[in-house]
Amino acid sequence: MPPRKATATKKRAPAKKAPARRRPVRRRPTTVVGVDLGGTKVQAVAVHGDEVTASARRSTPAGGPEAVVAAVAEVIGELGDPKAVAAVGVGAPGAIEAGTGVVQRAPNLEGFDHAVPFGALLSEALGGVSVAVDNDVNVAALAEHCLGAGVGSDDLLAVFVGTGVGGGLVLGGEVRRGPAGVAGEIGHVIVKDGGRRCGCGGRGHLEAYAGRAGMERTARKRAKDGAKTKLVKLAGAGRMKSSVFAEALHDGDELAQELVDEAAQALGAALASAVALVDLDRVVLGGGLGDRLGQHFIDAVQKATHERLFVPDAPFTIVPAALGDLAGARGAALLARER
Amino acid sequence: MPPRKATATKKRAPAKKAPARRRPVRRRPTTVVGVDLGGTKVQAVAVHGDEVTASARRSTPAGGPEAVVAAVAEVIGELGDPKAVAAVGVGAPGAIEAGTGVVQRAPNLEGFDHAVPFGALLSEALGGVSVAVDNDVNVAALAEHCLGAGVGSDDLLAVFVGTGVGGGLVLGGEVRRGPAGVAGEIGHVIVKDGGRRCGCGGRGHLEAYAGRAGMERTARKRAKDGAKTKLVKLAGAGRMKSSVFAEALHDGDELAQELVDEAAQALGAALASAVALVDLDRVVLGGGLGDRLGQHFIDAVQKATHERLFVPDAPFTIVPAALGDLAGARGAALLARER
Numbered sequence: 322m323p324p325r326k327a328t329a330t331k332k333r334a335p336a337k338k339a340p341a342r343r344r345p346v347r348r349r350p351t352t353v354v355g356v357d358l359g360g361t362k363v364q365a366v367a368v369h370g371d372e373v374t375a376s377a378r379r380s381t382p383a384g385g386p387e388a389v390v391a392a393v394a395e396v397i398g399e400l401g402d403p404k405a406v407a408a409v410g411v412g413a414p415g416a417i418e419a420g421t422g423v424v425q426r427a428p429n430l431e432g433f434d435h436a437v438p439f440g441a442l443l444s445e446a447l448g449g450v451s452v453a454v455d456n457d458v459n460v461a462a463l464a465e466h467c468l469g470a471g472v473g474s475d476d477l478l479a480v481f482v483g484t485g486v487g488g489g490l491v492l493g494g495e496v497r498r499g500p501a502g503v504a505g506e507i508g509h510v511i512v513k514d515g516g517r518r519c520g521c522g523g524r525g526h527l528e529a530y531a532g533r534a535g536m537e538r539t540a541r542k543r544a545k546d547g548a549k550t551k552l553v554k555l556a557g558a559g560r561m562k563s564s565v566f567a568e569a570l571h572d573g574d575e576l577a578q579e580l581v582d583e584a585a586q587a588l589g590a591a592l593a594s595a596v597a598l599v600d601l602d603r604v605v606l607g608g609g610l611g612d613r614l615g616q617h618f619i620d621a622v623q624k625a626t627h628e629r630l631f632v633p634d635a636p637f638t639i640v641p642a643a644l645g646d647l648a649g650a651r652g653a654a655l656l657a658r659e660r
Numbered sequence: 661m662p663p664r665k666a667t668a669t670k671k672r673a674p675a676k677k678a679p680a681r682r683r684p685v686r687r688r689p690t691t692v693v694g695v696d697l698g699g700t701k702v703q704a705v706a707v708h709g710d711e712v713t714a715s716a717r718r719s720t721p722a723g724g725p726e727a728v729v730a731a732v733a734e735v736i737g738e739l740g741d742p743k744a745v746a747a748v749g750v751g752a753p754g755a756i757e758a759g760t761g762v763v764q765r766a767p768n769l770e771g772f773d774h775a776v777p778f779g780a781l782l783s784e785a786l787g788g789v790s791v792a793v794d795n796d797v798n799v800a801a802l803a804e805h806c807l808g809a810g811v812g813s814d815d816l817l818a819v820f821v822g823t824g825v826g827g828g829l830v831l832g833g834e835v836r837r838g839p840a841g842v843a844g845e846i847g848h849v850i851v852k853d854g855g856r857r858c859g860c861g862g863r864g865h866l867e868a869y870a871g872r873a874g875m876e877r878t879a880r881k882r883a884k885d886g887a888k889t890k891l892v893k894l895a896g897a898g899r900m901k902s903s904v905f906a907e908a909l910h911d912g913d914e915l916a917q918e919l920v921d922e923a924a925q926a927l928g929a930a931l932a933s934a935v936a937l938v939d940l941d942r943v944v945l946g947g948g949l950g951d952r953l954g955q956h957f958i959d960a961v962q963k964a965t966h967e968r969l970f971v972p973d974a975p976f977t978i979v980p981a982a983l984g985d986l987a988g989a990r991g992a993a994l995l996a997r998e999r
Contacts, residue, residue, distance in 0.1 A: 416971075476839045490938065492831065499939020500815045501974040506936040509970035512853050514929040521970065525929075590853040590864075595937055597845040599829065600838020631848035631860065632755075635840040 350407040354397055355654025357457060357647075358413045360429030363393055366647065367400040368654040371468075373647070375400040385432025386442065394446040408451040410657030412460035412649045413439060419502045422454040453660040458505060459496050460652030461644075462489020465605045466496075467655055469643035474603040478595055479642065480507055480588070481608030483563070485520065486528040492599060508532065512590040530587035533610050536580045537561035543576055550576035563613040570614070584610075585618065589625025592639070597631045607642025616641065689746040693736050694993025696796060696986075697752045699768030702732055705986065706739040707993040710807075712986070714739040724771025725781065733785040747790040749996030751799035751988045752778060758841045761793040792999040794835075797844060799991030800983075801828020802835050804944045806994055808982035813942040817934055818981065819846055819927070820947030822902070824859065825867040831938060847871065851929040869926035872949050875919045876900035882915055889915035902952035909953070923949075924957065928964025931978070936970045946981025955980065 352374065357364040360381060367375040377399040382388040397409065415427030422440015427433035444452040462479035465471040471479065475494040481487045486508030490497040497504040508528035509521060516525030520534055529535040540552045540561060551574045555565045569577035592604055604626075606619055623639040630637065644651055691713065696703040699720060706714040716738040721727040736748065754766030761779015766772035783791040801818035804810040810818065814833040820826045825847030829836040836843040847867035848860060855864030859873055868874040879891045879900060890913045894904045908916035931943055943965075945958055962978040969976065983990055 488937075492836070497831070497938060500941045501939050501971060503971050503974060504937065504939035506970055509936040510933040511929045511968065512850060514851050514925065514968075523968065523970065526970075586853065590850045594849040594933060597848040598827075598843065598934055599836060599938060600840050600843035602839045629850065629853075629862065631845055631862065631865075632840060632842050635842060 350405045352401075352405045352407060353654050353657040354400060354406050354409045355460075355650040355652065355657060356393055356397065356409065356411045357460075357649030357653060358389070358393060358411055358430075359457065359649070360414060363396050364646065364650045365393070365396045365400060366650040366654060367406075368651070368658075373651070376647075376650075381430070383431045386437045386439065389430060389432075390439070390442045390446050393443055397447065403447065403450075406447070406450055408453070408657040408660065409443065409447065410460065410653035410655065410660070411439065411443065411452060411454045412457035412653040412656070413454055414457050417454055417456050417502060419498055422452060424454065451657070451660065453656050455496075455498075455653075455656055456489075456502075456505075457649050458487035459489045459498065460656050461487075461607075461648035462491055462505070462605075462652070463496050463655050464644050464648045464652030465489075465607070465642055466491045466494075468651060469648065470605045470607075470640045471603060476599070476601050477603040477605060478505070478507060478592070478601055479605040479607070480592075480611070481642070482531055482533075482584075482588075482606065482611040483608040484534045485532045487608070490599070507591055507595060510591045510594060512587045512594075527587050527591040531584035531591075531610075533561070533563055533566070536566065536584060540576060540580060548576050550574055552577055563610040566610065567613045581614065581618065582621070585621035585625050588622045589627075589629050592622070592626045593629035593631070596626075596635075596637060600635075602636050602638070604637075604639045605642050606639055607645070607648065611642065612645065689744045691740075691744045691746060692993050692996040693739060693745050693748045694799075694989040694991065694996060695732055695736065695748065695750045696799075696988030696992060697728070697732060697750055697769075698796065698988070699753060702735050703985065703989045704732070704735045704739060705989040705993060706745075707990070707997075712990070715986075715989075720769070722770045725776045725778065728769060728771075729778070729781045729785050732782055736786065742786065742789075745786070745789055747792070747996040747999065748782065748786065749799065749992035749994065749999075750778065750782065750791060750793045751796035751992040751995070752793055753796050756793055756795050756841060758837055761791060763793065790996070790999065792995050794837075794992075794995050795828075795841075795844075796988050797826035798828045798835050798837065799995050800826075800946075800987035801830060801844070801944075801991070802994050803983050803987045803991030804828075804946070804981055805830045805833075805835075807990060808987065809944045809946075809979045810942060815938070815940050816942040816944060817844070817846060817931070817940055818944040818946070819931075819950070820981070821870055821872075821923075821927075821945065821950040822947040823873045824871045826947070829938070846930055846934060849930045849933060851926045851933075866926050866930040870923035870930075870949075872900070872902055872905070875905065875923060879915060879919060887915050889913055891916055902949040905949065906952045906954075920953065920957065921960070924960035924964050927961045928966075928968050931961070931965045932968035932970070935965075935974075935976060939974075941975050941977070943976075943978045944981050945978055946984070946987065950981065951984065 364378045414429045416425040424437045424439045440452040440454045479489045488505040488507030490505040509526045513525040517529040519526035519529040544553045703717045753768045755764040763776045763778045779791040779793045818828045827844040827846030829844040852864040856868040858865035858868040883892045
């Protein structure tokens, strides 16, 4: 909890006649900060009411939890007067223990291969400000639900198609966390049992077909086996970015088209399964690859899903995410306010 | 709402000295009735407190909604004094409009191919008693959650493997219905995109592999194509019942074993997907085929699911359903009490 100012919580005394002058009232801080802690960057926003009043970003440091805590505190410091901050929310990658601020495991952050009481450490570094922590995809889903493309739906899945495929599930207006805190993992829903190997070791998961990394693995294998494609050349020595797929697609590259079609079909299967199981009226589709491939891709996913819906006349739409890169930080700010 | 007796809701007056005699208090009825309305039978129970005090059953009549309403009212009459009934709950097959008692479509009931205000019709036939209606599988899941194998878990999926594969989802202690009222359809989750044809017309659904009807279709096709099996002979002219699969399995029939293995693998894939998406700590497995194949089958499904779990160390178990044939009627009674 933020430190309460006594003057702000006292009941008002009955108005006296013609007070010569009012004492200045020290207001309780009303700005909240949201932090999106990623494997490569830390993005922070200060939010006052519904407005983002400041934004700052830096690279995520190597060196373990202490270095990361210091970097996050530093970025928050760049947003303005720390005394004006009522609460901080953080979206972090990996498994988060519900309500405790403990990051149990975050493979994308150096030194987070064991449980780290990140919320407590950051709160200490900030002089005692309340810190709430949740999974990065969950807070991004919360932001799309409350402020973005999910406004108006209380039962939606936000799907972020990037290197992997992440998801955040909103049911009855609340982000679903689940008893183990791992709900929403649409990327690891099976679309073809026994099928393509996923980065997690499983088989036939959505992420193996629709995640950038899975698509890159398939593209490199197919190219090695003799498929004619620009993808490998365009990627060069580096990783096969979303922009590479978009460019090859634009140039009529057949393998790129095939892989993107497979991604849309796999998304259609996973989303139709999700709708059958939990009954959703909307899917918000975003993430690096989703954003880069644009409306054509959204349309292809929408078609693939509709072809597979068990109740085809139930109201259901797929819409592009609205908040882009700031979804995580803005959702983290909502989390801070929620707690 | 049941008619309230004024004497039961008035606040007590302060005790007077030595009242010669108390007036007899007319009690509000406290018995609720649960009805499981199936395609072939109507099963009703009277419940007082936690006890089933009476049970009755008859065949579901042909002849459309009026005949069905009359039959249900008749079965309820067999349970005892209708004046003692405070409320009635009904589990009906098909799509039910949330909270209204309207059966929108129930392909297994003659004359229910359009919306039928079943709750209102039954209430009228019973002289105005409150009637609540929900999907039959949802109420069976509610019963297993509150009284059966689901006690102690607030996040579970009840799966009933019979002619088809039905499911009821309990999240945070509440049966999930969803915005279109069709949540829980685990039978139509895709386990192999583009795979075996399902009875609903879709492809690769769990029900195509693990439902009795789907297994029968495959068995007859395979036998026609030359596979050696007792299944067709055991079934004779009739349908290939669960007991036929159990008997063939017991006799070491290879095709029966193969089909049951496929069913377990498909269940493993669908359940692992469900756990990834919504995070569950328990699955309750029942239904005609599930019950008939017994613990061996449960063990096979448990193994197939665990091999596919995304977070394999999360607490998760599969247990046999506990309420058998009465799950639907008992759940309907709980529904009546809930409303």
